[in-house]
Amino acid sequence: MKLTLIRPNLGDYRSSDAMPPLAMGILAARARDFDVTFYDEKAEVVPVNDQPDLAAFSIETFTARRGYAIADGYRARGVPVVMGGYHPSFLPEEALEHAEAVVVGDAEGSWERLLEDFAAGRMERIYSGGNDAPLHDYRLDRSIYRGKHYAPVELVQYGRGCRFACDFCSIHSFYGTTLRARPLDGLVAEIETLPANRLLFFVDDNLLGRRSEFLALLDELTPLKRRWSCQMSIDVARDEAVLDRVARAGCRFVLIGFESLNEASLAQMGKAWNSVSGSYERVVRALHSRNIGIYGTFVFGYDADTKDSIARTLDFALESRLEIANFNPLTPTPGSALYDRLLAEGRLLSPKWWLDPNYRYGDAIFEPRGMRPHELTDGVFEARRRFYSWRSIGSRVLNADTAFSPFRAGLTTIANVISRREIYKKQFRQLGL
Ligand code: SF4
Missing domain, CATH: 3.20.20.70 (Aldolase class I)
Structure with missing residues (x-):
């Protein structure tokens, strides 16, 4: 099954300060049964004819309007959309106007459950994993950042x-x-x-x-x-x-x-x-x-x-x-x-x-x-x-x-x-x- 991960920008333009988003690497590392493609609108255009089985958005308050517009395009093409990040976690009902499901809180745990449910055809509206699970099983797939011409900095995370x-x-x-x-x-x-x-x-x-x-x-x-x-x-x-x-x-x-x-x-x-x-x-x-x-x-x-x-x-x-x-x-x-x-x-x-x-x-x-x-x-x-x-x-x-x-x-x-x-x-x- 094909999964597209998307980080929208403030608008349809490229930024010169884009750095690899760790959240997307975490999602990719935990979607092992999916064929994952990542589009970062800060670094590249999100194609308007992308047709995966599922599209997943990471949304911040400043990128919400742009993210919702791109998500509406996916849904108009029949692609189910899911959203996560700070903004949808605080306002899940708003995000659900543009998505089939929302991940509230940290992705680890709830993201895998969502993907499993999606593959089994029983996806729910809200997946809430909480924010206190230990970080012993921290995984990251950096291969999705290749070719994006990010700033030459390596992002790492010690804690939350x-x-x-x-x-x-x-x-x-x-x-x-x-x-x-x-x-x-x-x-x-x-x-x-x-x-x-x-x-x-x-x-x-x-x-x-x-x-x-x-x-x-x-x-x-x-x-x-x-x-x-x-x-x-x-x-x-x-x-x-x-x-x-x-x-x-x-x-x-x-x-x-x-x-x-x-x-x-x-x-x-x-x-x-x-x-x-x-x-x-x-x-x-x-x-x-x-x-x-x-x-x-x-x-x-x-x-x-x-x-x-x-x-x-x-x-x-x-x-x-x-x-x-x-x-x-x-x-x-x-x-x-x-x-x-x-x-x-x-x-x-x-x-x-x-x-x-x-x-x-x-x-x-x-x-x-x-x-x-x-x-x-x-x-x-x-x-x-x-x-x-x-x-x-x-x-x-x-x-x-x-x-x-x-x-x-x-x-x-x-x-x-x-x-x-x-x-x-x-x-x-x-x-x-
Ligand atoms: S010190 Fe902590 S609470 Fe204050 S702005 Fe920084 S991250 Fe936020």
């Missing part, structure tokens, strides 16, 4: 879940309080199969889960002499000795959610703990002095935020010479506490903004208190535009405050050029087209 519960983030609603890590022998064996010259990227939402498991990971990574990057909570910088171990283990880039310079905003988002490592300037110095590049993320639109907050944050990102930065208008996605709060307060400009043909990527989605919606939209775009100006890129690549590293300079240049291109490609784009 996060210790924190920031109100704009849906990780906590999805995984609850469970933190799960894979057995290290399986992870190390997987890493050893990956090209040695490639940067590894841990996709974990927060690699610093349980401290003991994190330190055990560093011990295993150190002798491998691999260069890697990850997303990590800022409290990693609390302890200089741990930071030394992180650097020795090969960490070269880390994504840190600084989010805001505004204490009141941090408190409102449930991230007041962001100050446990001292000032942001200290954190930047601690990482840069160990030759670790920083990808800083920032969000605007909490009640205490004004236009000035955006300008001040941009100044901080430029003066700190963050290698990469992401400035975002606060985005209430289904499943997050933020979404529920703004909906209850009647402040969402369009409650189902991800399906709204009038919504454009980068638009403010709600009424902020400290500025007008268009000021939030324009302020964030201006911050992105200025951070990714050629002049700014040049000064950050040649960061005079740290020892020059050809690896970091090369990676920073490539990442900035790609980010700049994607910003202009995505900004004000209508979802789905």
